[in-house]
Every structure is written in C-alpha cells, then in structure tokens.
Amino acid sequence: MTDPKTQLHQYLTNAQEAILWKLEGLGEYDLRRPLTPTGTNLLGLVKHLACVTADYFGSVFDRPFPETHPWFDEDAEDNADMWATPEETTESLIALYKRVWAHADATIEALDLDAGGTVPWWPGERATVTLHQILIHMIAEVNRHAGHADIVRETIDGAAGLRDGNSNLPGGDPEWWTAYRDKVEQAARQVAGL
Template sequence: MDDKEVLHHYLRLRRADLLAKVDGLGDYDARRPLTPTGTNLLGLVKHVASVQLGYFGEVFGRPSGRDLPWFDDDAAPEADLWLTAEETREQIIELHHFSAAHTDATIEALPLDAVGEVPWWSPERRRVTLQQILVHVCVETAQHLGHADILREQLDGATGRGPDDPNMPQRTPEEWAEHWERIETAARHAEQGAT
C-alpha cells in the first residue's frame, strides 16, 4: 500500500468502529447524554459525518450537495453533536454512509499533494493538502471513537471491537473487579503519599 492507501485504510477502519458503537443499543441509549457536556454516541456519529463532508467536500471544491441544517445560524448550540427528537438513528447512519462515500470519492480522485482551503481555519493555516486533511480527519475520528469506547463501556460494559478483540484483555467480571480495585488502591496510596 502507498501512503494514501494506508491513511485511507485507517480512516475506513475507524469509521466502521465508530458506527459499531451504536450496534445493539436502543434508541434512547444511543442518543442520550452520558457526560455533563452532553456527549452521546449518535451525536458523535453525526459530528464525524458532518466533519468529513466539510473537509473532503468544501475544502477541495467538491461540495456534496447535502444540506446540514445543524450548521445554520439559527441552529441550536452544537447541533452537530446531538440529535433532535425528529432526527432518527436511520437518518444519521445514512448520513454517515453518504459522508463516507463522498469522502472516499474525493480521496480516490485527488493526489495526496492536492491543495485545498479550510475556510473556517485562521488565514495563515487555511491552505492545506489532501494528505494533511487525511491525517487530521483520521486523528479526529480516532479521538471521537475513543469517546465512544468509553461511553459504550459505561452503558453496557462493551469494550473495543467486541468480545473477540485481541487488543482487549479477556477477564471474568471478578477479575475485572479485582483489576479495578488494584488501580483504585494504587491511586489512593499515591494521593495519601502526596499529602
């Protein structure tokens, strides 16, 4: 694989991993706020889909033609990070697939040194290459996947890419409780030693 294929491969993997974080969840759990700032699983999917359309569409003069009303001036705050009652899981999943296809077409059509402009970045940073944007969006997608990993674990204990993920230790619930206690004990001892 050349450099573009490697970056594109990792972007595809992280997109799929992010979508998988809503598999098997009811509508409420997939969209409810799980942090004080409102972070939620389908909101992360919606945001990443929106980000891809901006960076691989507008930035390279390849608009998708897709209307994203959550970016309108009169939209609710951070409307790209949560779903209204009228928006459905199916709409957001479809948007993510549409966004991925549009992104893939841009990546396949342009060389890594293709130049674009990010209008929402400061003037001195706006001029970019496809390679820079591919790295940027890979990193942003992975960051949001990390958020989703933690949210999903809080909901039902699911971690990583599922029970067969070779990167996740295989432990019984009792072993996990023992592991948690080991970490908690170390943290408490460190705190006591610091005072």
C-alpha cells in the same frame, strides 16, 4: 509495501467502522442519552462526524457534499451537530454518515495526496491544505471521537474494545476486571494518601 494514501485511507476507514460498531445492539435511549456533563452521546458523535467529514472532504477540495447540514448554519443552536433531535431517526443519521463516508472515499480516490484545498474556518496562515493534511486531521478527529464512543458505550453496558473481532483488551472475565479495577483504585488512593 502499500502506498501512503492507501495506508492513511485504511486508518480512516478503521476508525469510521469503529464508530458505527459502538452503536450496534443499543436501543434508542442509550444511543441518544447524554453520559457526560457536556452531553456526549453516541448518535450525536455520528451526526457530528457526518458534518465534519462532509466539509473536510467536500467543500475544502471544491467537491461539496450535495446535502446541506443546517446544524452548521450561522444561526444554528450551539452544538446542534452533537445530538439527535426526536425528529432525527437513528436510521437517517447512520445513512447520512454512510453517504458522507462514500463521498469522502470518492474524494480520497480522485485526488493525489498533494492535491490542494482551502479550509475557510481555519486561520488564514493555515487555511491552505493538502489532502494528505486533511487525511491526517480526520484520522485524528474520528479516532478522538471513537475514544469518546468507547467510554460512552462501556458506561452503558460494559461493552469495550477497539472494534468487532479485535477487542485489544486482556481476555479477563468479570471477576478479573473487578480485581484489576480495584488494584488501580487502591494505587490511586495510596498515592493520594486516602
């Protein structure tokens, strides 16, 4: 049986891979455009995850990521980490995410699950953590945003699924999906009395 740290690390890696897969094959506009009322966009999710991953697997364990992220500075604009400015290239943000990912992998490999750290932005009674806690926290964080990316990508071009080679969806053709969606809509209307 695989040890718990390896299992947790693999779950995190799977989620990180899914995030980048959701960007594949899209043009600049589709990567950047906001598709929810709160501005959720694919490249912004990558930028955000690069920032939080760098902090949780860096400074929390006294292993700071060597690059700064001005989007998290106290004087930064609200949500500066959630979208890409015109000056920030897709390539540079993906490369940043990959560098942060490698830094996180090094932290995970170097420390035991019970290694202690401090999350200074968490309330004092919860600020002392272990690598185990942070791995679970970041698996949840990355998967939460992978879910956002799923919906955003499906909205853009209909592409859906868990990750490349494993869609985790029924193999229906477009007609099947239309009939399925219509069935779900009809059920909702029936319950609402519409």
